[in-house]
Amino acid sequence: xxxxxxxxxxxxxxxxxxxxxxxLEPSATRVKARLSVRRNGEHAEPLILDGEGLTTLSVAIxxxxxxxxxxxxxxxxxxxxxxxTLETEVEIDPAANTALMGLYISGGRFCTQCEAEGFxxxxxxxxxPDVLARYTVRMEADRSFQxxxxxxxxxxxxxxxxxRHYAVWNDPFPKPAxxxxxxxxxxxxxxxxxxxxxxRTIDLRVYVDPGMAPxxxxxxxxxxxxxxxxxxxxxxxxxxxxxxxxAVRDFNFGAMENKGLNIFNSALLLxxxxxxxxxxxxxxxxxxxxxxxxxxxxxRITCRDWFQLCLKEGLxxxxxxSFSADMRGEAVQRIKDVKALxxxxxxxxxxxxxxxxxxxxxxxxxxxxxxxxxxxxSEVIRMLKTLLGAQAFRAGMDLYFERHDGEATTVEAFIxxxxxxxxxxxxxxxxxxxxxxxxxxxxxxxxxxxxxTLELSLSQTTAPTPGQSAKTALPLPFAFGLLDEDxxxxxxxxxxxLDGAELTxxxxxxxxxxxxxxxxxxxxxxxxxxxxxxKDRYVLLAADADLFxxxxxxxxxxxxxILARAAGRPDEVAEERYAEAVGRALAxxxxxxxxxxxxxxxxxxxxxxxxxxxxxxxxxxxxxxALRARLAVHLGDDLxxxxxxxxxxxxxxxxxxxxxxxxxxNAVLTLLAVDGHAENVDxxxxxxxxxxxxTDAIGGLDALIELGGASAETAIAAFxxxxxxxxxxxxxxxxxxxxxxxxxxxxxxxxxxAHPDFDxxxxxxxxxxxxxxxxxxxxxxxxPSGDGYRFVADQIIATDAVNPMTxxxxxxxxxxxxxxxxxxxxxxxxxxxxIVAVEGLSKNVFELxxxxxx
Ligand code: ARG
Ligand code: ZN
Numbered sequence: 001x002x003x004x005x006x007x008x009x010x011x012x013x014x015x016x017x018x019x020x021x022x023x024l025e026p027s028a029t030r031v032k033a034r035l036s037v038r039r040n041g042e043h044a045e046p047l048i049l050d051g052e053g054l055t056t057l058s059v060a061i062x063x064x065x066x067x068x069x070x071x072x073x074x075x076x077x078x079x080x081x082x083x084x085t086l087e088t089e090v091e092i093d094p095a096a097n098t099a100l101m102g103l104y105i106s107g108g109r110f111c112t113q114c115e116a117e118g119f120x121x122x123x124x125x126x127x128x129p130d131v132l133a134r135y136t137v138r139m140e141a142d143r144s145f146q147x148x149x150x151x152x153x154x155x156x157x158x159x160x161x162x163x164r165h166y167a168v169w170n171d172p173f174p175k176p177a178x179x180x181x182x183x184x185x186x187x188x189x190x191x192x193x194x195x196x197x198x199x200r201t202i203d204l205r206v207y208v209d210p211g212m213a214p215x216x217x218x219x220x221x222x223x224x225x226x227x228x229x230x231x232x233x234x235x236x237x238x239x240x241x242x243x244x245x246x247a248v249r250d251f252n253f254g255a256m257e258n259k260g261l262n263i264f265n266s267a268l269l270l271x272x273x274x275x276x277x278x279x280x281x282x283x284x285x286x287x288x289x290x291x292x293x294x295x296x297x298x299x300r301i302t303c304r305d306w307f308q309l310c311l312k313e314g315l316x317x318x319x320x321x322s323f324s325a326d327m328r329g330e331a332v333q334r335i336k337d338v339k340a341l342x343x344x345x346x347x348x349x350x351x352x353x354x355x356x357x358x359x360x361x362x363x364x365x366x367x368x369x370x371x372x373x374x375x376x377x378s379e380v381i382r383m384l385k386t387l388l389g390a391q392a393f394r395a396g397m398d399l400y401f402e403r404h405d406g407e408a409t410t411v412e413a414f415i416x417x418x419x420x421x422x423x424x425x426x427x428x429x430x431x432x433x434x435x436x437x438x439x440x441x442x443x444x445x446x447x448x449x450x451x452x453t454l455e456l457s458l459s460q461t462t463a464p465t466p467g468q469s470a471k472t473a474l475p476l477p478f479a480f481g482l483l484d485e486d487x488x489x490x491x492x493x494x495x496x497x498l499d500g501a502e503l504t505x506x507x508x509x510x511x512x513x514x515x516x517x518x519x520x521x522x523x524x525x526x527x528x529x530x531x532x533x534x535k536d537r538y539v540l541l542a543a544d545a546d547l548f549x550x551x552x553x554x555x556x557x558x559x560x561x562i563l564a565r566a567a568g569r570p571d572e573v574a575e576e577r578y579a580e581a582v583g584r585a586l587a588x589x590x591x592x593x594x595x596x597x598x599x600x601x602x603x604x605x606x607x608x609x610x611x612x613x614x615x616x617x618x619x620x621x622x623x624x625x626a627l628r629a630r631l632a633v634h635l636g637d638d639l640x641x642x643x644x645x646x647x648x649x650x651x652x653x654x655x656x657x658x659x660x661x662x663x664x665x666n667a668v669l670t671l672l673a674v675d676g677h678a679e680n681v682d683x684x685x686x687x688x689x690x691x692x693x694x695t696d697a698i699g700g701l702d703a704l705i706e707l708g709g710a711s712a713e714t715a716i717a718a719f720x721x722x723x724x725x726x727x728x729x730x731x732x733x734x735x736x737x738x739x740x741x742x743x744x745x746x747x748x749x750x751x752x753x754a755h756p757d758f759d760x761x762x763x764x765x766x767x768x769x770x771x772x773x774x775x776x777x778x779x780x781x782x783x784p785s786g787d788g789y790r791f792v793a794d795q796i797i798a799t800d801a802v803n804p805m806t807x808x809x810x811x812x813x814x815x816x817x818x819x820x821x822x823x824x825x826x827x828x829x830x831x832x833x834x835i836v837a838v839e840g841l842s843k844n845v846f847e848l849x850x851x852x853x854x
Contacts, residue, residue, distance in 0.1 A: 002361040005307040011126055012045040014038050015133045016174075020123065024110055024141035024184055026095040029103065030057070032087070033123040035133075039082045046078040047086075050120040050127040052102075057089040059124075075124045088124050097121070098761060098802040106250035107209065109185025110145065111263060113256060116306055116365045119177035129303045130408040132174035137182065140166035145184040147207065151175070151259045153242060171259055173239065176302055176408065181258030183246045188213040192220050194238070197231045202238050207246040208270060215270040218281060218654060219245065219288050226289035229323050234397060236296045245269065245288070249727065252763055252805050253369065255287050257294030264291070267728055267764055273652035275729050277695040278659035285327060290320035296401065304408045306365040310357045310433070311411050313369075314377015321378060328656040331547035332594045338522045338548070341379065342607055345371035345525075349438045350610070351816045352852045354465035358411050358433040363847040366805050372436070379525040380432045386477040386495060386523055387429070388422050395421040428499065431474045436465040439474060441498065442529040443518050454482070454514050456505040458498045460526070466854065475499040476524035482507065482514040487543025490514050495523065515539050520546040534560075534574070538581055551598055554582070558627060559603045563612055565623035575627060579634035586635070586642065593646070594660030597667040602628060605778040614821045617782035621741065625674055632675040640683060643668045652693050659695075666699030673703035681707055688715055694729070701736045708742055730757055731768035738772040741779040749773055749780065750791050760799055763806045770795045774813035781813070782820065786827035789814060793831035796845060797838055804842030811835070811848040829853065 017036040022029060037047065052073060059068045061077070062084050069076040077086070097104035102121025103112050112118070120127040137150040143165050148157070152171025159165050187207040194202045204223060206216040223245070230236040240260045251265035268287045271280055297319065298312035325333040348354060348371050355368070357377045362368055385393040396418035403417060411433050419426045439462045446455040458478060462471035476498050482491040490512070496505050507514070515536040519528050532540075540553035557578050564571055585591065585599050602624055609615035632639065646665040648658070669687055672680040684707055688700025697719070704715040716737065723729035734757075738749055752758055752769055760766045774781050774792050781788040792813060799807035817828035835841070835849045 002363050003306075003365075005305070005358075005360045008305050008307075011040055011128060011131055013047050013126065014040045015126055015131055018133045018135045020135065020137045022137070022139040022141075022182065024094075024139055024145060026105055026110075027093050029092050029094055029110075030089060031092060031123045032089045033125070035086045035125075037080075037084055037086050039080075044080060044082075046076050047080055049075040049077075049124040050117070051075055051090075051124045052121045054090040054092060054121070054124065056124070057091060058087070060087045061085070063087075073120075090123055092122065099805065100250055100252050100763070100803060101805065103182065104250075106248045107185075109183065109187065109248065110141075111183045111185075111246065111248045112181050112258075113252065113263065114180050114258070115178040115256060117178070119180055122180075125177055127177050129176040129178060129305065132176055132302070132406075132408060134170075134172065134174050135180065136168065136170045137180075138166060138168045139182060139184060140164050141184050144186070146186045147184065147189075149181075149183040149207070149244060149246065149261060151179070151181055151261050152240060171240075173259060173300070174406065175259050175299060179257070179259045179299055179302075181256070181261040181263055183207070183248075183261070183263070186210060187246065190216040190220055192224065194224050194227050194243075196227070196237045198237060200237075200241070202227075202240075203242045205242070205244045206269070207244065209247070209249070209266070212247075212270055215272050215275070216247070218271045218276075219264075219269045219284055222285040222288040223292060225285075225327065226292045226323060229289070229326065230293060230296070230319075233322065233326075234296070234319070234394075234401075236293075236401070238295065239300070243292075245291075249764070250762055252803070255291045257291045257298050259295070259299050262291045264288075265764065267731065270728060271654070273654070273693045275694055275723075275726055277693075277698055277732075278654065278662055280694075281654040281659065282324070282328070286320045286324045289323045290316055293319045293323070300406065301401070301404045302408045304410050306362070306368070307358055307360065308410050309365070309368060310373045310377035310380075311409065311414055313374050314357060315381055315414075317374050317378035318381040321382075329592065329594065331551075332592070332598065332660075334521055334548050335551050335595075335598050337375075337378075339604075339607075341371070341375045341525060342610070343604060345375045346438055346527075346610060347606065347816055347819075348372055348812065349376070349436060349465070350463075351812075351819070352466055352854060353812060353815050353848065354436040356434050356436045356468075360434075364808075364844045366844055367808055367847055376525055383432070383477055383524055384418060384426075384429065386479070387475070387497065388418060388424065392422040392424075393418070428475050431472060435462065435471060435474065436468055437462040437471060439476070439524075439526045440529060441476070441478070441519070441524070441526045443478075443516070444531055445516055447513055449513065451508070452510045453506055453508040454510060454516075456480075456507070456516070458496070458503045458505070459501060460498060461501075466851070473499075473501040476526065478503075478518070479520040479523035481517040481520055481544075481546060482510070483517060483539060483543060483545075484512045484514065485539060487539055489545055493520050493546065517544050517546055517549045519549075521548045522552070538577075541581055542584065547595060550585075551595070554585070554599050555603050557581075559608060559611060562603070562608055562620065562623045562627050565626055566608075566612060566616065566619040570623075570626070575630050576634065578627075579631050582631060583635050583638060586638065592657075592660055593664035594656065597660065597663035600631075600664070600667040600671060602631075606775070609778065609819065613819070614825070615819050616821050617778045617824070618784065621779040628671055628674040632671050632680075636672070636675070636677070636679075639668045639672055640679065643672075643683060643687075662693070662695045662699075666695065669699050669703045673706040676707055681711065685711055685715075694732070698732055698736060701733075702739065705736060705740050706742070724757065727762075727764070731764050734758070734765065734768040735772040738769050739777050741777055745777075746780050746783050746785070746787055749777075750787070753795075760795065761802055763803065766795070766799060766806065767809075770810060771813075774810060782824055784823070786824075786830075789828050789831045793835055796835055800838070800842050800845045801840075804844040807842070808844035808848055811845060811852065815848070815852040817852070 019034040021032040094103045101118035148167035150169035156168040190206040190213045192204045245262045247264045247266040247269040255264040297315045399421045400417040439460045444457045478496045481493045537553040544550045608620045684703040691697040704712045817825045
């Protein structure tokens with residue numbers, strides 16, 4: 001029963017105007033809808049409306065009751081005029097809505113989530129993104145639901161008998177149903193204003209749990225910076241007179257771009273020094289920007305159908321990454337984005353759930369809010385910009401906004417704008433949207449000292465993915481530079497285009513042997529295989545002008561050392577050499593602390609697992625810790641001195657430079673925590689005890705947990721005591737324990753589900769424990785007993801009964817079973833089989849688990 005892109009048909013009817021009237025009651029909300037409907041084509045076809053879990057009370061056409069046919073998911077009406085008014089009334093039960101799609105209750109407040117197909121849980125509708133309507137929304141509720149919010153502009157409010165009140169909102173911009181939002185409840189308000197580039201004053205409001213307004217200040221500040229940036233970088237001005245953000249506690253994902261009324265998971269909105277880490281601040285800044293940027297790339301121009309999801313998501317991620325790069329530094333941002341891509345998207349693209357950036361079929365669209373659509377989708381836009389140049393790229397974006405404003409459109413139409421603006425043929429480039437799998441690019445070098453020429457031979461291949469056995473070569477930008485052995489630049493960055501299976505590049509006029517700095521800035525989302533010798537990679541690590549490649553060179557050296565050890569061939573001399581090089585990088589006065597923190601972190605275990613076949617997580621964990629230990633011992637005194645030198649006593653500031661110093665200080669501690677030397681234990685205890693902000697507190701807690709023993713127990717208990725009343729901080733407490741990789745940790749982690757503060761129905765709490773465990777604790781997730789897998793499968797099954805979407809997100813952690821040793825793979829597979837055998841399993845979990853087994 002999959003939905004296919006090839007089957008797309010325009011809707012038989014369009015809806016121009018929507019009037020909704022909500023009588024809000026937690027367990028019995030009445031929704032009246034009045035829709036102005038118009039036939040969209042020659043013939044009078046039946047009107048088939050979508051709905052889910054609705055109790056239909058009445059249906060009328062042009063004021064008169066009309067016959068209808070009702071099935072669990074559709075309401076069908078026949079014998080309709082060319083234009084008419086449809087009125088329906090339904091009853092729904094928000095209090096019983098544990099799936100958190102449609103209208104539900106979180107923390108005693110009404111809120112909604114309609115993307116992708118949640119609006120049909122509110123009223124009968126054409127719940128598809130190519131039906132754009134203007135909405136007027138009236139809602140009434142008991143006065144204890146103090147604030148009544150919806151999209152657009154507030155038109156009217158008033159009191160009603162019986163202690164009730166009402167509000168009417170109107171959104172002048174036509175929008176698809178997935179952008180509808182409504183919130184009702186007691187909320188504190190943080191108010192501000194923004195003056196746009198044309199001098200219009202916009203009212204800004206952030207609504208949060210009572211007492212939390214001070215913690216919304218950073219989100220508000222981020223919003224204003226994002227609004228300004230979008231004007232400068234893309235010429236985009238905000239359109240309504242009011243922009244609102246609401247933070248809710250129970251939310252299936254990060255945040256949602258509803259027109260004029262963004263709704264956020266409170267974890268991505270609330271922050272202060274005491275309760276939020278620098279990583280939280282960074283994510284708040286980027287997600288606030290992301291949702292705001294959707295106002296143009298998503299809301300004003302939306303998707304024709306859900307296959308086009310990357311049209312808004314890949315593009316908007318690209319926009320938020322560009323914003324973050326401007327706010328926080330380009331190289332550091334790029335490294336973090338590539339790390340995330342490799343951690344989440346590369347495994348997806350290499351496993352049974354691989355799909356193109358624009359998929360061609362799905363069972364549940366909710367399962368396609370993936371790293372491929374978001375992160376690889378952004379990489380594709382980034383390549384487009386690199387290939388066309390910044391100016392032509394901007395011209396293409398301008399044309400897109402001009403040509404498609406107010407439309408629900410396609411990826412083809414988007415790419416056509418760049419072809420038209422640049423005069424380039426982008427037919428082959430479109431392959432990036434249609435072909436799944438990460439290409440492998442191999443670069444070989446031939447140095448002719450006599451002639452002074454370097455010949456580079458590039459080639460690309462992509463392994464088959466499910467349903468796509470034949471692959472073609474995709475055009476990709478290959479940025480590179482050349483250095484000499486002293487690190488002096490011989491050639492600045494140049495961008496070659498590998499537009500077929502092979503390409504030969506000849507650089508001449510070289511008077512010394514050059515060292516290649518390949519794929520600078522990670523100019524394409526590929527796996528690179530090169531013949532660059534370790535001694536040359538040390539030169540890159542020390543001196544490449546491209547900071548991304550400096551980091552990449554260090555990672556490559558570390559990866560090879562760890563994999564050699566994991567394979568039983570440790571090279572101690574090379575390890576010492578690596579430790580010395582890291583020591584020199586740390587001593588580099590010119591480098592930023594944030595960058596050094598990244599240099600200091602060894603490749604992650606999942607990253608290493610991708611490079612080992614079959615992957616043996618225990619061997620990787622042990623080998624990685626051995627290299628960490630070598631660094632910690634070799635550089636011990638320097639690291640401890642650095643840690644002391646970075647201590648800052650001043651008031652907390654979340655700015656990038658201060659965050660960078662904290663990141664380095666905590667990276668130093670993380671490294672030292674592998675070595676239970678008494679000095680390190682003391683340092684970790686002090687770090688934790690005097691922590692004046694959450695970044696340091698978590699850094700200290702992590703280190704103490706790794707060091708183990710009584711001080712770990714004390715720290716865990718003290719942290720809980722201090723923060724038990726703060727849900728967002730308690731999430732971090734669960735997550736820190738879920739990351740404990742020590743041999744005896746598994747039993748303790750599993751027991752946390754019985755902790756009185758654990759509640760698997762709150763997605764944030766569930767993710768803190770279970771997603772953290774499955775994604776960030778590979779040593780214990782892949783415990784040889786198989787108990788880690790069983791635990792995750794248990795949680796998937798239990799969660800599926802209440803919240804299928806959140807349950808489905810955990811399935812991918814078991815999906816890579818073929819990449820692991822046969823014993824582990826069999827244990828993972830057995831859990832997937834157990835999941836698909838569950839009676840009454842949701843489509844969401846079924847689709848992913850069955851694909852993972854196929
Ligand atoms: N559009 C939202 C965002 O990326 C995410 C919505 C997720 N929806 C879903 N069904 N998974 O900003
Ligand atoms: Zn988005």
